[in-house]
Amino acid sequence: SLEQRSDHLKAFGGMAVKAEDLMALGKDKGRELVRDQRLIYIYHDRIDMIGDKQASETKTFEAAAQTVQELAQVLGFVINSLNGSTVLVTADHGFMYQESALDESDKSTLDEKPVGTVTAKKRYLIGHDLGNSPKAWSGNTSVTAGTSPESSMDFWLPKGSSRFHFAGGARFVHGSAMPQEVVVPVMTVGVSEADDAKTKLVGISLLGLVNKVVTNTQRFEFIQTDAATDRVLPRTVTVSLRDAQAGDKPISDVQTITFDSTSHLLDERKRSILLTVLAGSHDPSKRYDLVMRDAASNIEVLRLPIKVDLAFGNDF
Incomplete structure (x- = not known):
């Protein structure tokens, strides 16, 4: 059990904790928990929990894909929020799975x-x-x-x-001696010593497929791809529609957004703006661009092609 693992590790200055329990603590309480520990054993059990039950074993592929995403979040939390420097990612065993029913x-x-x-x-x-x-x-x-x-x-x-056969055949199995069951990966994840890798700015992406503006005012929604931490820094950007063929002249107002969310929930890292197209004639067959620039350095962060096809002229 998790408790037995933790008791065993105490003799070596370590402890065991469930991944979801550690993530739920947040940065401050998480640091307090691990401060005096030499080794933290973080236990994640989604694949076994889903695959090793006959009622849910057909969702093994889904559980494996979700596990990769969740382990990536745990790694980011340990390194960026708990100041971990080295993380070993491995498994206690492998498994075999076949999609078709057994005969x-x-x-x-x-x-x-x-x-x-x-x-x-x-x-x-x-x-x-x-x-x-x-x-x-x-x-x-x-x-x-x-x-x-x-x-x-x-x-x-x-x-x-x-x-x-007397144990009840199942598509998901483990515990024997096939290579899939006894050979497990071991990955070492560490913090780079390169200066440009010690800190970085949060990533930003446009949500949805917005390639045409058909009204004077258009909403754009963005997502902050990383949670802000000690090593992943917030950033403020400006967003506008521009005409690259006319020297990147703006054809809309310029909006400023700050991406500084520390949440690990994607929904809490979304930001949206309304851009208003400036008065004038805009060729519906011409390419314009949605341009995002860093507010401090004016370096371009994002540029996406946009068509402007307004239903009525915007000359008022």
Whole structure:
């Protein structure tokens, strides 16, 4: 359990915490929690939680994709908000998954569980004095895990990717000896020592596909792609519609927006503005641009093509 993992790590100046619990603390409380710890074990369990249940195992791909996104958020929080310098990303085990339902060829042909079985799963049996079977791989934990003679147990593993049929076949499985189950990735994520990587400005993107202005006043919505932290700095920008063929002359008013949200929720990092097209004649076949510039440096942050096709002339 998580509590047992945390108790084990205490002897080494460490602790274990669920990813969602750590993220919910926020920067200040999170720093307080980890301040005196030498090692923080952050536990994330979405794939197993979804895949290892028959009712939800068909959502394994969805759970894996969401896990990648959530782990990226955890990494950003640890490095940018908790001042972490090195993070190891790994897994306690891998798994096998097949989209189609299992048929008889996917199941082991064992007739029944051997006498002495203590635990029977789809990808392994553990027990005492199990003996051997030509239909399964067999071994003892004294060899594979170095357990003492009095605590050692025998195990059986189905050959290949098959499942023990008496445990109820499932598309999502783990716990045996296929490479997909025992080989796991280990990624090291660290803070770059390069000066330009120590801090950066928040990223900004336009939401939705807005490629034409058809009224005098047009709403544009943007999203701040990163939460502002000690290393990811807020920025203020100006936004306007411009005519690049006329020396980037503005054809709308100029609006100023500041992106400084520290929230990890995307909805709380959205900002919108209203741009009003200036009076004059605007060619509907001509390309204009939506231009965003950094307010402090005047460096261009974003430029997107826009058509201006007003229903009526804007000469009043």
